[in-house]
Amino acid sequence: MITREQCQVWDKEDPLAQFKNEFSLPKNVIYLDGNSLGARPAKSLDLAQHVISQEWGNDLINSWNTADWWGLSTRLGDKVAELIGVNAGETVISDSTTLNLFKVLSSAVKIQAEKDVSRKVIIAEKDAFPTDIYIIEGFLDLIHQGYRLELIENENDLDVLLNQSDVAVVVLSHVNYRTGYLYDMNDINQKIHAQGALIIWDLCHSVGAVPIELNQTDSDFAIGCTYKYLNGGPGSPALLWVNPKHHNTFWQPLSGWWGHNKPFDMAQNYEPAVGIRRYLCGTQSIISMSLIECGLDIFLNTSMDKIRTKSLKLTDLFMALVEQECADFRFEMITPVAHKHRGSHVSYKHQFGYEIIQALIKRGVIGDYREPEVLRFGITPLYLGFVDIWDAVQHLKQVMILGEWENSEYQVRGQVT
Secondary structure, eight states: OOOHHHHHHHHHHOTTGGGGGGEEOOTTOEEOOTTTSOOEETTHHHHHHHIIIIIITTTGGGHHHHTOSTTHHHHHHHHHHHHHTOOTTSEEEOSOHHHHHHHHHHHHHHHHHHHOTTOOEEEEETTSOHHHHHHHHHHHHHHOSSOEEEEEOSTTHHHHHHTSTTEEEEEEESBOTTTOBBOOHHHHHHHHHHTTOEEEEEOTTTTTTSOOOTTTTTOOEEEEOSSSTTOOOTTOOOEEEEOGGGGGGOOOSSOOGGGBSSGGGTOSSOOBOSSGGGGOOSOOOHHHHHHHHHHHHHHTTSOHHHHHHHHHHHHHHHHHHHHHHOGGGOOEEOSOSSGGGBOSEEEEEOTTHHHHHHHHHHTTEEOEEETTTEEEEEOOTTTOOHHHHHHHHHHHHHHHHTTGGGOGGGGOOOSOO
């Protein structure tokens, strides 16, 4: 039997326990939704005030130089680089994950078409976060060049689909947003490259949660959020990484002035920048982008290996406690037990998943719900402890014992669920 006292001991032994002080969290809240929106770094308020009052309010347009607003995309990209296993000068922070997927997909298709125009298949997961599918479909409809999308529906489908000779690009989520399934990046890359295809990794649910080695595994492209595990703030601009071997072969479909080789020459025609800056488009959201640095600096004071170790301990604990305390309530775990294939959230299916999550939120335990019938609990090691996990499961148990989820108010769905 696992006890709360044992969890207290583990918290005292936790080498990452002090990092919880780096975040501003409401009292009496257990936040298990950092895989949707990360908690606010405590220093972000002062930074926001400085950017707004000093850089914008006082220094005005001079801040493009004095505060290096112009270099913010690449400077932050170099900090993210340390978390994804790449070198400086290979990553930018820019736009949204959705736009960045459009850019790198365009690039990958262009590269492949120049090598072998017969490669006309794009592979993606049926269970990917929907925007990935939407962007691929929209891109293929836009170019009208005979490309088609084929979807992975079952575990062995990727191998089967790769046996086709006409695969151009594969788009995969490193960690599945619903189940928490973690792909073996090295193994997948080898399979894809052996068939002459290119890989685009969606890191939205893995960056800041699991160690990533994009260069070591010879990945081609990666995109991902900064507002989830990296705690960059609501809607903060996304990351975009490109293997250096592809930097100067990129065709930029969104050829805005920020990606120009000499943007301030105000030239009539587009000339792409050399290197990763050519993946930029137009003027960025400087205030939002500036706040990303607070979260990144917290990560850079520890290591992804330590974060991963604690993540696995906390997810192990959550799974064990749900089994120990809630075995009678028909929760079906859909997250892999094996560490090799587990990200940093734990998901269960239940017929009344939505109502249960609403009842938990009322109690101050914030998880989230995903269709169909999935309760999702994000484990963020920098601001969650072992007692937090114990207490969260006890609240879940009480919601079920007392039938709180049956309250009619929990059946009403807001616009955002």
